[in-house]
Amino acid sequence: MxxxxxxxxxxxxxxxxxxxxxxxxxxxxxxxxxxxxxxxxxxxxxxxxxxxxxxxxxxxxxxxxxxxxxxxxxxxxxxxxxxxxxGAGRIRLGYLIGTGADLLFRMVRHFEIAHPEITVEATEFDFSDPTAGLADGTVELALIRPPVDLPRHRVHVVDSEHWVACLPRDHRLAGRNEVEIGELLDEPIVAAPDTAGSWREHWLAMDARGGRAPTIAATAATYEAETTYVARGLGISFTTEACARLYERPGVVYVPITGRPSSDTALVWDPGLLTREGDLFVRHVQQNWGSDGLEEH
Structure with a gap:
C-alpha cells in the first residue's frame, strides 16, 4: 500500500x-x-x-x-x-496551490474549534488539476479559483481579488503602478499545463485576445516554477493579489492589472457526494465567510 x-x-x-x-x-x-x-x-x-x-x-x-x-x-x-x-469523523479538503492560502488555515482552525470531533485533512493540488481533487473524487470539498468545469457542483464565494501581472524585474512595465490588460497580450507568457483545460485559458486571458493565440514561453504547474521562469526573463504571468503577497521572489515584481474582472476564491462541492461532516463544514463556511458571512478577509 x-x-x-x-x-x-x-x-x-x-x-x-x-x-x-x-x-x-x-x-x-x-x-x-x-x-x-x-x-x-x-x-x-x-x-x-x-x-x-x-x-x-x-x-x-x-x-x-x-x-x-x-x-x-x-x-x-x-x-x-x-x-x-x-462521534468522530474527517473531511478531505483539497485546495489549489496559492488559492486563499492565508484564508484556508483560518477557516480550518475555526471549524475544528467548533467541531473538535472532526478532523480536516487539507491536501494541496497544483495547476495540473485546478479542481483540487474534486473532478476525480479525491476530495469532497475544495477551495479553488473558478472557473472550472464542474457543472454538478455548488459554489460559495469566500473572497475576491484583483489580477496582477508577474513581470521580470527589468521588464519595461515593471515600474508602473498599474497596467492595462491590452498592454500585456503580446508578451510571451508562462502557462498552466494543458490538463488545466478552460482554467488555463482563463488565466491566459483568452477572452481578451480576440482570437489571437498567446505566445507560450513555458509551462508551469506551481508558483515556484512559474516565478522562476519569469525571473529568468522567459515571459510574464497573470496571477492574483494574494499570490503576490505569498510568492515574493528576487527578480520579479507584481503590477496590478486593469481591465479584468475580479478573481474569486470559492468553496466548491458536489451536494450528491457530501458526507455529514462535509455538510457541517459547508454550513460553517457559509455562515462565517463570504457575502453573507461574518469573517473579514
Whole structure:
C-alpha cells in the first residue's frame, strides 16, 4: 500500500522533490520505494533521466486504476473509523496551490474549534488539476479559483481579488503602478499545463485576445516554477493579489492589472457526494465567510 501510494503521488507530480514533500519523506526513500515496486512486479512505471521524470505507457495506463484503488481503501478506513467511533469523523479538503492560502488555515482552525470531533485533512493540488481533487473524487470539498468545469457542483464565494501581472524585474512595465490588460497580450507568457483545460485559458486571458493565440514561453504547474521562469526573463504571468503577497521572489515584481474582472476564491462541492461532516463544514463556511458571512478577509 505504501509503495502504491508513493507511485501514485510521483505519477501526479512527475518530480521527485515535490512528490517527496507531499509524502513527508526524503527523495532517496521515495526513489528506493519506487524501484522496489517496479522490481517486485517486473514492470517499468517511470522513465527517468537527469532532467525529468515521465510515465511510461504502462505507468500512464495504470495510474488511474491505482488512484481509484487507493480511494476505495481510504473510504474503507473512513467507514471503519466511523463504525468504531460513531462521534468522530474527517473531511478531505483539497485546495489549489496559492488559492486563499492565508484564508484556508483560518477557516480550518475555526471549524475544528467548533467541531473538535472532526478532523480536516487539507491536501494541496497544483495547476495540473485546478479542481483540487474534486473532478476525480479525491476530495469532497475544495477551495479553488473558478472557473472550472464542474457543472454538478455548488459554489460559495469566500473572497475576491484583483489580477496582477508577474513581470521580470527589468521588464519595461515593471515600474508602473498599474497596467492595462491590452498592454500585456503580446508578451510571451508562462502557462498552466494543458490538463488545466478552460482554467488555463482563463488565466491566459483568452477572452481578451480576440482570437489571437498567446505566445507560450513555458509551462508551469506551481508558483515556484512559474516565478522562476519569469525571473529568468522567459515571459510574464497573470496571477492574483494574494499570490503576490505569498510568492515574493528576487527578480520579479507584481503590477496590478486593469481591465479584468475580479478573481474569486470559492468553496466548491458536489451536494450528491457530501458526507455529514462535509455538510457541517459547508454550513460553517457559509455562515462565517463570504457575502453573507461574518469573517473579514
Amino acid at each position: 505504501r509503495q502504491l501510494r508513493y507511485a501514485v503521488v510521483l505519477g501526479e507530480e512527475l518530480n521527485y522533490r515535490r512528490a517527496a514533500d507531499r509524502l513527508f519523506i526524503t527523495q532517496p526513500a521515495l526513489s528506493t520505494a519506487i524501484k522496489q515496486l517496479e522490481r517486485q512486479l517486473d514492470v517499468v512505471l517511470f522513465a527517468r533521466n537527469t532532467r525529468e521524470v515521465s510515465l511510461t505507457e504502462v505507468g500512464a495506463a495504470w495510474l488511474p486504476t491505482a488512484r481509484e484503488a487507493l480511494q476505495h481503501v481510504d473510504a474503507a478506513v473512513d467507514q471503519l473509523v466511523a463504525l468504531a467511533h460513531p
